[in-house]
Amino acid sequence: MAGQSRPFSAFEFMIAWRYLRARRAEGGVSVMTWISLIGITLGVAALIITLAVRAGFRAEFVDTILGANPHVTVYSAPTEVVEGSGVYSRIIRDYDARAKRIAAIPGVTDAAPLVKGQVMATFNDRNNVGEVFGIRKADLEKIPGVAHSDQAIGSLDNFDQGIAIGSGMARDLGIGLGDKLRLLSPEGAKTAFGTSPRVSAYTVTYIFSAGRYDIDQTRIYMPFTEAQSYFNREGGADEIDVSVTDPENVDNWTPQLMEAGGEGTMLWTWRDSSGSFLKALTMEDNVMFIILSVLVLIASMNITSGLIMLVKNKGRDIGILRTMGLTEGSILRVFFLCGAFTGVIGTLAGLVVGVVFSLNIQHIMDGLNALNGGDVWDASVRGIYELPAKLQVMDVVKSVGLSLGLSFVVTIFPARRAARLNPVEALRYE
Structure with a gap:
């Protein structure tokens, strides 16, 4: 049984x-x-x-990468400034028209022209190395890790009258809202005796925390037109930062971005920088x-x-x-x-x-x-x-x-x- x-x-x-x-x-x-x-x-x-x-x-x-960095960076291959001069430049002159074409691509949420440069930031007797991002206020407000930072101090309303810096830099330099930060750039005024360093002071109007140590320690946002003048980029931009709806599959936009960017367009995605x-x-x-x-x-x-x-x-x-x-x-x-x-x-x-x-x-x-x-x-x-x-x-x-x-x-x-x-x-x- x-x-x-x-x-x-x-x-x-x-x-x-x-x-x-x-x-x-x-x-x-x-x-x-x-x-x-x-x-x-x-x-x-x-x-x-x-x-x-x-x-x-x-x-x-x-x-944190996607919250404070572009999903795709569009830049230009080196082109000769004057034919036969042997001087090459990557500056994008038609940045507004190119950004408009890129923004029209389905799935692209933002295309912002940008000016970038390295500076020495000083306040009182303290120094730090900074990376300046020249950007328009409307485009800066679309960067979630910066514009919507939970630990931000100040407001972006006065961004056009000053600069925004990371919380790590503010802490290291001992600087606060309303203080003036001196920026020194080797790409200064061009004179008969060569290029002299440029030193300018800017009021800190916004302090953000993007959630990443390296960004908070070095990043400075400056109004786009001021950055053009400061880094000798009048009438040009260094790159166009692009955001898309699905950054995990950012490579799907490569053909369209290349076509919209025109001849000489080159791309660098967030996966290229962080993929390894x-x-x-x-x-x-x-x-x-x-x-x-x-x-x-x-x-x-x-x-x-x-x-x-x-x-x-x-x-x-x-x-x-x-x-x-x-x-x-x-x-x-x-x-x-x-x-x-x-x-x-x-x-x-x-x-x-x-x-x-x-x-x-x-x-x-x-x-x-x-x-x-x-x-x-x-x-x-x-x-x-x-x-x-x-x-x-x-x-x-x-x-x-x-x-x-x-x-x-x-x-x-x-x-x-x-x-x-x-x-x-x-x-x-x-």
Whole structure:
């Protein structure tokens, strides 16, 4: 009758659960069970936390790049200023017409002409290197990481009468709103004796935080016409910064941008500047997943050790169950369920721990900062100010699926050994 019972019947679950809870004195392996359970819990939690942090770091890194930088930079190939002069320039003279054509492309949200240059920024006795972006106020207001900064001080309403600087530069120089920042550029006035450096002072009207350490430390925004005069770009622009609706697939706009830009147009996308770093992150993610998968495998192997001991201790019970009519299949399923219970419970516990930890990663980092007495997360090295975590359904599914799969696979061998145990041999010395 037992041989005709359906697989994974209620009595098989009952026997497996009873064996799993048995104390050492009753032939159980509770200590090994707890070791397996804790190992799988920690392995799954570590896998989920690592994948969440890596996904969060990538998302934050990309957001800060796209929040303060163009998705595509359109610039011109060097052209000879005067035929036969041997002097070449990349300055775009028809920047307004070119920007208008680019803005008309479907999916392009903004096309802003820009003047760029390097300067030495000084205030009182402090100096810093700055990168000036000459831009129109209307275009600056469309840059989310700058115009809509949560930690911004001041307003862009008076941008045409001054400049905007990053919070890192403001902090290093000790400068505030209303103060005058002196900018020194080697591309100054051209005289009969050569080019002399240009020094000008500008009122700081806006201080922003773009969320990236390198941007906040060096970036200065200046009104477009003033930047043209300051860097000797009268009637020209250095580049056209373009934003699109889907920056992740920015390469789809390449043919249209090349056509709208005209002859000599060259493109540089955000993927060109950060692609190698993103590829390194992806490679690192894969390596970390493999390493942590090995940890989960090691934890799962404890299930095998525990089940082998359990089979040895329950030899008499196996013999009795076989003489009562249980088939090899039923015995196999009983001991398979013993290991599966451990794997499932450990995986669920690891899932809870990993999710809770990931959702509270910032509070945990704050606690570590308090205990360490300093900044555990160095923004000057990582580029971003916080350690983010982003739980993705696919990452959680991969972690849970890996743990359950390994737990089930390693259980099969000791379960088969129990099923093939000869009942006569098991009861010979009883």
